[in-house]
Amino acid sequence: MFNRTRPFSHVLEQLRSVNLRPTRQRLALAKLLFEKPDRHITAETLHKEAAAEGARVSLATVYNTLHQFTGAGLLREIVVDTGCSYFDTNTTEHHHYYHESSGMLEDVPGDHLRVTGAPMVPDGTVIKRIDVVIRLADA
Template identity: 55%
Template structure:
């Protein structure tokens, strides 16, 4: 695939998600989805990548784009603790290992986690999804 085709695919992906494909959104989409594999990034990490790629974008714009991509279904937000979120490019059902020392996330395929029972949802609601985060600490 040529760079121009890849750019057009990203423009179309953003457009199909219901968002206007602005230059900054498409540039951030290239950083997020251009690697071909699932990624877990914080807003700060993505902002650093944008700066390293000479993209003139503020941290506030990165946060706005990540939140818009999440609302549009292009990303999933994974909150690991209050005030610390990762944005996951894998939107399929799955779970995570969270490495507490390094702060890294690792996907766990959904079929590898079995729940015997979940509580009944409160009246007037339904369970949308169940996400399991297994916190691990490196030995040593």
């Protein structure tokens, strides 16, 4: 059963700091996301974890919440393939290895890869961020 008596003070403060109302669903999902360090998680995996904890949230609510958290700067979305996104709790500047055989995403520290020579961008735009995903295959 989902443990509703455990203090949510740090999660509650995180949500309030980005002006997100701490609903029951958001608190439950934020607790799962942020109580462990640096996670890469899909919506489907988070939905399964929530169900295993007894939290009643639909997959649509999980997707909506993940996108709200991303928009608020609590998560980064990493698109590795059409229809396959991971949500990263580490929002610092860094890149990723993607293990194609296992579907695992792994951090590459930001200072281990340097991107130089970015192309000219269209007028009226600026580069917000460059995401590098290095795809790995089994040897």
